[in-house]
Amino acid sequence: MTSDVANPVRLNFNSPGFSSQLDQLLAWESVSNDDVQVRVKAIIEQVRQTGDQAVIDYTCRFDRRHVGAMDELILNADRLKKALDAISAEERSALETAAARIRDYHEHQQQKSWNYQEADGTLLGQQVTPMDRVGLYVPGGRAAYPSSVLMNAIPAAVAGVPEVVMVVPAPEGELNELVLAAAAVAGVDKVFTIGGAQAIAALAYGTDTIPRVDKIVGPGNIYVATAKREVFGQVGIDMIAGPSEILVVCDGKTNPDWIAMDLFSQAEHDEDAQAILISPDTAFLDAVQESINRLLPTMERKDIIATSLRERGALISVPDMEAACELVNRVAPEHLELSVDNPENYLPKIRHAGAIFMGRYTAEVLGDYCAGPNHVLPTSGTARFSSPLGVYDFQKRSSVIQFSADGASKMGKVASVLARGESLTAHARSAEYRIKGN
Structure with a gap:
């Protein structure tokens, strides 16, 4: 099958077997490789035992670098500022605009200490304090995600965390200047050019050079995700994230090319990403399929998009919008687009979704970069019990009793x-x- 063909499965809400078909479509286990777990445990233990030397050895081995000492893996504030000064004016403006919006949104999330006094003089309350130090993992090399730097570091700063430490691998010494510039804009304090399970272990347990943190946040591959799960309890973590997801609910009145591209926007992340469209208008589903077929050959990442849509994508017909909302809550998607008239009428019906994008003009991609709310969101149905990353993730609450x-x-x-x-x-x-x- 060629990369120019991508036919998501067609499902019908009223068809026999729909429930089991949907369960099969949604099934995902983000960290399930036993071999990876064995390797990760060995790496963590080695870092615990030999600290900096293990970090150097693994960095040379996995990132194909020649490193003799830890100071070669440290980027100081001047290096970050140099990156910020080197990027184009357009890129700098975009970073600073996005950062300002993210900071403004998250400032609304700040929690304050409170107390009250009972009639007999007893005092009860809660004291809110920031964590002392947090670690931010950022994918490196060609996988450049400056937006993730902003989304993870800025809420920590707003929460009042005194020190944010960033780790970013530099395979064969390759660094992304936009990522480093984002670190400068976000106010990251220290950067170490290390990655993988060894970076997670170093952040969790500390070495002579790398300080131990209280919480680790940020995306990574299966080794990083497995390591985060392994050190949880020693430190806090944000989440174990699965592949990116988008669920679009459309009444059939939005330009089908827009919807197709919205589906592409998440499918292009990787082959395991999931893009689903729900509509009561079957003719509209046909129109979106036509748009997919026509637009796919124009995409740079068409092979990835095609695989994602074929393997995990779906176009689902429903009898009405009530059924559509029922499905949303069952899927509990990372990203939900309500591309309908009067989306505010349906908002009270949505109980489970990481982020909700309201109306035809609110493309999910705006949330990825510059809307303001955090793009670190629960995946794989965990929106049933989890929330987006926020200021509250970097604060602790202590009960006060007198x-x-x-x-x-x-x-x-x-x-x-x-x-x-x-x-x-x-x-x-x-x-x-x-x-x-x-």
Whole structure:
């Protein structure tokens, strides 16, 4: 089959077997390779044991570099500024505009400490504090994602994190200047040109040169994802991300070329990306298929798009918009486009989606780069219980409790009864000591 042919599977909401067909289409396990897990565990253990030397050895081996000392893997602030000064004026303006919008949006997410006082003087509340240091993983070499630098580093800065450390592999010494420029714009403090599981291990456990972080965020390949899962608990992580996804719901009134290109925009990420269109208008589904066939040969990444659409794409006909919303909540997509009239009427019906793009003019790609909300989103159905990356991911909440003498006496009686009910005598007596008259 040639790369100029991409026929997503056609499904019908009312057809027998639709439910199982949809389950099969959506099935995905992002980290499932046992061999990879064994290799990653070995790399992590070696980094824990020998620190910098293991990082140097793995960097030379996997990134095909000749490194003799850790200082060769460090990029200072002057190097980042040099990259920012070297890019074109148009690129710099785009980075700075996107960064400003991302910063403005995330400033609205800031949480503040709070407390309240009860009648007897007891004080209860919550203290919100930033993490001390976070690590940002950025794919390197030809896989240049400056937008990911902005989306991960800026919320951390807004949250008040004092230090953001970035790791980015440089295969054969190749660095992407736009990524480094983005690091300068986002205010990244330190950059190490390392990648893979060894970079995750170094961030999680620390070495003589690389500081230990409290949380690791950012996308990566299966080795990076596996390593993040392995070190979770030692440090926090953002998520284990699967392939990119887009689900478009259209009433049939949007230009079919627009919708086809929206599907392409996520399918071009990789062969495992998923692009789905739902519509109550079967003639419109036909029109979009025609647009796919006509536009695909014009795409630089047509082979990837074609494979993605054939293997994991779908055009789904539904009886009405109610059924469409039902399917959205079942899929729980990373990106949802509501390309319909009056999309605000359907918003209350959407319970599970990473980001919701409202109306015909709101292409998902705007969210990838410059809309302002974060593009780090839950995938593989995890929007059922997960949220986009945000300022809250870089903050911690501590409960604040201060009892007055009267409050301690009153609540001590309650605690005593419950503690003795659990046969925890020391618990009970600790509370009872504060009961007035005891």
